[in-house]
Amino acid sequence: KQEVTQIPAALSVPEGENLVLNCSFTDSAIYNLQWFRQDPGKGLTSLLLIQSSQREQTSGRLNASLDKSSGRSTLYIAASQPGDSATYLCAVPTGNQFYFGTGTSLTVIP
Amino acid sequence: AAGVIQSPRHLIKEKRETATLKCYPIPRHDTVYWYQQGPGQDPQFLISFYEKMQSDKGSIPDRFSAQQFSDYHSELNMSSLELGDSALYFCASSLGGTGSYEQYFGPGTRLTVT
Secondary structure, eight states: OOEEEEEOOEEEHHHHHHEEEEEEEEEESEEEEEEEETTTOOOEEEEEEEEETTTTEEEEEEEEETTTTTTTTEEEEEEEGGGGOEEEEEEEEETEEEEOOEEEEEEEOO | OOOOOOOOOOEETTTTEEEEEEEEEOOOOEEEEEEEEEETTTOOOEEETTTEEEEEEEEEOOOOOEEEOTOOOOOEOOOSOOOOGGGEEEEEEEEESSTSSSEOOOOOOEEEEE
8 A cells, every 4th residue: 555654744934945845655656746735624736746757847936856766756845935834745646546645734934 | 727616515414414425527527536634634535436437445434435427427425424524525536547647626525523
C-alpha cells in the first residue's frame, strides 16, 4: 500500500520568505503527483500536476519537483504572502486509488 | 469552466438515519472517485467508478454503497449512520479509468451526524 508523508506538519514563516514543502512516497510506481491546497473546512484546489516523466512543473510563484526514483517531491513557494496560508496536500495515484499525504499547515505572518 | 458539483453542500442527520450524497462530474469525464475526510485528517479513498462500473474500492464501510448512473453522475448512499461518519465527503472526476489522469475535486459535502 502506498504511504505518503509530508514534512513539516506545520510551518510558520514571515511574509516574503521563500519556503519548501516536502512530500515522500513509498511506492515509486506512480502515474503522476498532484499538489493541492485546502483552506479550513473547504474543498481541495489543485495547484500543480507533475507527470511521472517530468521533473518540474511551475505555476506562478509555485514550483514543484519530482524525483520518482527516490520517492520525493517538493513544492517551492516563492515570496510567500498571507493569502498562501492553508494546508498543502500532495497526492499520488497508484492503481485506481489516490493516496493523500498527511499535509503541511502553512501560516504566513504579515 | 464547469467544475464538479456536489449536493447537498451540508447535511445534518441523526444516528441510524440514511443519507444520500450526489456528485455530478465535469462534462465528458467518465470516472468518479469518492473520498472521506474526517476532522484533522487527510482524505481517505472510498470507492471509484469508471464507465458506470466500480473500478476500485478503498476503506468504504459495508453500510455505504455507491453507484454511477448512465449520465455519469454518482450517488453515495450511507445507511445506519454513526457519529463517526461525520466528515467532509469529496467527489472527484477525471477522464479515463486509471489514476493517471488529473482528478478534479468538488467542493465537498459536510455531513454531520448527531
